[in-house]
Amino acid sequence: MDAALRPLTTSQVLDRTFQLYKKHFLLFVGIAVVGPGLLLIASLIQLAVLGVPAMPDPQKIDPLLLKAFFARVFLGIAVNIVVWTVGNAIATGATIHAVSMVHLGKETTIIDSYGSLKSIFWRLLWVIVRVFFITWGPSIAAYLLIVAGIFSMVFLPKIAGGIGAVVILLVLWLLAVAGLFGAVIWFIYAYCRYALAVPACAVEGLPAKYAIIRSKFLSKGSFWRIFAIFALTILLGIGLTSVLQVPAFFFANPFRMQAGPVNAGYLFFAQLGEFLGRTLAGPIATIAIALVYYDERVRKEAFDLQLMMENLSSSGSQAAVSAGSN
DSSP states (O other), rough: OOTTSOOHHHHHHHHHHHHHHHHHHHHHHHHHHHHHHHHOOOOOOHHHHHHEEHHHHHHOOOOHHHHHHHHHHHHHHHHHHHHHHHHHHHHHHHHHHHHHHHTTTTOOHHHHHHTTTTTTTHHHHHHHHHHHHHHHHHHHHHHHHHHHHHHHHHHHHHEEEEEEHHHHHHHHHHHHHHOOOOOOHHHHHHHHHHHHHHHHHHHHOOHHHHHHHHHHHHHTOOHHHHHHHHHHHHHHHHHHHHHHHGGGGGGGOOTSOOOOOOOOHHHHHHHHHHHHHHHHHHHHHHHHHHHHHHHHHHHHHOHHHHHHHHHHHHHHHHHHHHHHHO
């Protein structure tokens, strides 16, 4: 425990992350399966209700088919966001509890980790919702501008012809590109600033407002180490998911726009690969962020000394009780 709570460099945090993940692989994967599993179920339900999606023909743009296509895309995004938020609250909270236990040399199980969420689930969910809108809000706005630009290309020439339509389209696309670039910069900054809000809520039971404030305090001065961990774990997740989705490429070329229904084999292996990739890679980022949270508390609050004093006090109390009973 003493070695685990010494100040760690970024490389040591990553090394400790993979040590814990390897040693407790079944524990973390068993916890992480909930989020991707809910997303997979939601996708299958959408396929059962709406049928296999069809790509519009870029050579023959049909406004009605284009509306239906984007309506399905927006519905899918909305459903996935809701399901992901709930699943992420469950899996992340339980994973952080598991990290807290094994990092401090204690034992835990999947059931115990999920059981720890009973009293904090709703505040944990609210933390994730608030952080999501803080970090992704500009990206959503930029995405809506891009969609507006696509629809403008179809309908604007019919409403305003000539130079007016060209100017409006140019302004929309410039705003969309600028907004997208700014949204990426803001997302990186905001994520690194608020990444420790979920561990603060899960470990300390703080309400959303104070968990976010606490994250700003703990993450101050650690932007680049959080960014490095975030970038590495994201790239690892993308790489693993891409490898697991390789079988889907034998059924369709996802990089080429092809009109008509999407190949069912491609859909199956793409979703299976995404499910396995999220399940296997998802815990790594959560473990790393939880370790950064503890490391920042050690650096800024002498958390290791606080824990040592608590353990000494607990040992003294137990000794006193034992002596009294004798």
